Amino acid sequence: MFAVTAARISPDDPLSGLELGEHAEPARRDGWTTVSVRAAALNHHDVWTLRGVGISADQLPMIVGCDAAGVDEDGNDVVIHAVISDPDAGFADETLDPRRSLLSERFDGTFAERVAVPRRNLVPKPAALSFADAACLPTAYLTAYRMLFDKSGLQPGSTILVQGAGGGVATALIRIGSAAGYRVWATSRSEEKRERALALGADQVFPAGARLPERVDAVMETVGEATWSHSLRALRPGGRIVISGATSGPMPPADLSRIFFLQLSVVGSTMGTRDQLARLIRFCEQTGVRPLIDRTMPMTQARDGFAAMISGDLFGKVVFTL
DSSP states (O other): OEEEEEOSOOSSOGGGGEEEEEOOOOOOOTTEEEEEEEEEEOOHHHHHHHHTTTOOGGGOSEEOOSEEEEEOTTSOEEEEOOEEOOTTSOOSSGGGOTTOEETTTSSOOSSBSEEEEEGGGEEEOOTTSOHHHHHTIIIIIHHHHHIIIIISOOOTTOEEEESSBTBHHHHHHHHHHHHHTOEEEEEESOHHHHHHHHHHTOSEEEETTOOOSSOEEEEEEOSOTTTHHHHHHHEEEEEEEEEOOOTTOSOOOOOHHHHHHTTOEEEEOOSOOHHHHHHHHHHHHHHOOOOOEEEEEEGGGHHHHHHHHHHTOOSSEEEEEO
């Protein structure tokens, strides 16, 4: 079958390790099933894999990709939950299983004609969602859903700041937060991306690091080092940063004095549960919210999609179709 694989690791030239071509069919495991992929979405996680983050050279070649929607062996349209956990570990929230992984970390991922997944990881896809829309939900949009409705502790009407408008999680936060009744502010270094964030549903947009009209209730942080100081300064006393990524680096100055004096909270958030994915799908079905897709292309052109993500030339998701 055709597949997109990480064949080599290169921190400085990740595209050099990307290979497209024939790959063995998915292995059979007890409790697992095979899904014929109709659409798959690209995430920063896939680029990090090529850089060697979360994977070692002895695991290669590995089919990359976390997200997909397709058709199961019984002919049902499904969305794949990407978190692979141990059902016997005793965790009601599978994202808290210390031995959890994502597809493409220990097991081949979704950028292929077919992918093997645990049966419990399949969620029905409603007819109202296209395969391309559904494929965008399991990582970026599920991460945003959990950040807003689980980790932020805020109710609709609260003000949130989304750092780095343009990325997959950031655009998901704007789209979902606006539809749910939050007042959404967003930042970007790019004037074009700020304008697009307004069109997407943001109430106000600002250049990266700009002084805000007032302090916000929570900051949704996925950028890391480049925006961390601004995120801390943007919070009202008692406010909260919800962080789910650090694309610009994971080691910013902590500024502990500000955190304890203003009684700020820093909360980590990773992916989401299968049940949360099912609710997110229902949320999209009920509200009409659909993922923002920057471009759709055949999986045979996956290298171009990776190149666009690496260069930052995106606003929304890249979807590969089969």
